[in-house]
Amino acid sequence: xxxxxxxxxxxxxxxxxxxxxxxxxxxxxxxxxxxxxxxxxxxxxxxxxxxxxxxxxxxxxxxxxxxxxxxxxxxxxxxxxxxxxxxxxxxxxxxxxxxxxxxxxxxxxxxxxxxxx
Numbered sequence: 001x002x003x004x005x006x007x008x009x010x011x012x013x014x015x016x017x018x019x020x021x022x023x024x025x026x027x028x029x030x031x032x033x034x035x036x037x038x039x040x041x042x043x044x045x046x047x048x049x050x051x052x053x054x055x056x057x058x059x060x061x062x063x064x065x066x067x068x069x070x071x072x073x074x075x076x077x078x079x080x081x082x083x084x085x086x087x088x089x090x091x092x093x094x095x096x097x098x099x100x101x102x103x104x105x106x107x108x109x110x111x112x113x114x115x116x117x
Contacts, residue, residue: 006043009050009068010035019044039072048072051081052114055088055100065090066115067100073107080105 003020008031017030017040028040042048050072054064073081084105094100094113101111 004044006040008036008039009052010039017043042072046075049075049078051078051085051109053082053085055085055090055111057090057094059090059093062090062093065094065100065113067111068114069104069107069109070099070112071109073105073109077105077107081107081109085111 003018006017006019008015008017011033013032013036015031015033015036017028017036019026019028019040021027021044026041026044028037028044031037031040039050050069052066052068055067057063057065067085069081081104084101088101088111090100096113096115098113099110100113103109104111
């Protein structure tokens, strides 16, 4: 039996997931919403990952804005997406859920604001 503890980043709950493989089945526990099931399985299998980070802001009083990808990206693209985030700068106020960048690095994932300041 293989077990892994993961912090889910799908929503604001930040659930502490326990994911284990029992035979052929992947069992996820600790999730408070259905998105945690999918996220836990993907993280456990190591196929895709969500990218969380910050982007610069030129809005007065706001230096950085917390962002994340709208969907998990292929693990091999995480580094490229992280580098691309460093090149993004917001010049207007942004609210939680606003799209900062569409289809980052051709992954199909949008970069969205996940925390207002």
